[in-house]
Amino acid sequence: MNGGEVVVVTGFGPFRQFLVNPSWKAAKGLKLVGFGERTDIFIREVPVSYVKTQQIIAEIWQTLHPKFAVHLGVARGSSDVFLEQTGKNSGYRDKDVCGFCPESQCCVEGGPEKLDSVVNMRAVAKEFKQAGTDVIYSRDAGRYLCDFAYYFSLYHGQRRAALIHVPSSGSLTSADRLVPLLQSLIHTMLDQLEDPQKPHEEMMTEDFSKPAVTARSSDYEDKQSDLFSL
Template identity: 45%
Template sequence: MATKNKVIVTGFEPFGEHTVNSSWVAVQELERLGLGEEIDLHVCEVPVEYQAVQNLLPSMWKEHQPQLVVHVGVSGLAKKVTLEQCGHNKGYKRLDNCNFCPASSCCMENGPDCISSVLDMETVCKRVRESGIDVAVTVSKDAGRYLCDYTYYTSLYLGQGRSAFIHVPPLGKPYSSQDLGRALQAIVQEMMKLPELKNTEEGPEHNEHCNHTH
């Protein structure tokens, strides 16, 4: 019997004004919907703490050895579900839920400034739109220099680019938890169809550097 593809999808705990974090609500909705028979879905709630991310992510990648890790976060500025293409190493000056931020303001000492996902988010976005889903989807190259961006960069670094980040709006602005869950399902299913994921299993280390201007 063929082994299932393992996918981990994470959301974040509440922080600041987000007393209910729509990212974790959406991920729980995705867990209820599932990703189909061929995909073994695991979900996890991530603390909004830099040090917790540094502890959690290496064990997540090592123990589960997933084909893909998708992190979901809330953005108070987002009106659409937003696919982030890359994560950034520097510029982390906002305090987390423990009133901590890295002294160096960066994720990885001597790491590249920016790492891009192996997944082409423009392709994913286009295919999700063509599927007729009634949720607006867009692409971004700036995940915001807080725990979202920090988590994404760390995961891209650990997974040689086999990671994705999705920003969702707060609940009801304008989408319900059901809307967001269905959007996540459609997006992750499209990601799993991409040839880039098939090619990375035996391939060289990725860590592709971005070439866009910051």
């Protein structure tokens, strides 16, 4: 630990055809590259379980007191990255890997129907699109474990959380492209947290739609041999 501000990144555990969930792979990649010397990053794998999700996310906010929590999920059948603005409280009808779903079909009984992140995800997506990266803004996270985890984190973390759906197909599934993109997205979100009024009109220098190696992707490649020992 550097004694700096804490950012927590979560990814999900095995689910259906994903013996190793791509969201957890991405979280481990982010642990390798980090967010700078003044930020401590913690990663947690979250089982695809409603009960375990609530336990782990509550523990994160109660014990680590992070500045920001980033939850990674998988956009099945998509080659795009989605930035989710909103978490929903109700409508959870699908069973988890344990065969369970909440009897109330709610995340937090009596809680608001929806919660939005303090980060303006539309502004973040617009900035990256202007730089040539097709990051998609979304207000519907799917009403399954990703959405459930997001709402629970927004509720307990005073809305200081993000949900990013990573692709399950296409070129961005390559860790040396996805991890630097996620790193830059999260840096942009953290910058917005520092100054919510800061305009996000500056063009970024990195173009993640092309296979060119950037400084950040080089950082990842230098360390990726360690990834499988985590």
